[in-house]
């Protein structure tokens with residue numbers, strides 16, 4: 001583990017996950033929600049009406065943060081921990097992967 005300077009926090013082992021098709025650095029002990037945020041977008045999914053949603057309760061209760069993880073839609077990003085090689089996709093509606101920009 002690596003200590004973050006000045007904060008007394010330790011970060012887990014570096015791993016690589018794929019977020020919306022792009023290899024992205026993540027750290028063991030982090031949630032899928034953190035990996036999505038680190039990828040540069042706070043949303044984890046869009047509603048059927050196209051409104052973005054993301055973390056709300058942060059503890060597995062509200063299901064606002066669902067994403068597609070390793071092909072499984074409806075996975076709560078806030079209570080699912082990253083692992084090396086995990087494939088994470090933002091979710092569109094009840095289960096489809098969000099279309100790539102321009103696609």
Ligand code: FES
Pocket residue numbers: 054055056057058059060061062063064065066076077078079
């Ligand atoms: S933010 Fe509420 S279940 Fe994940």
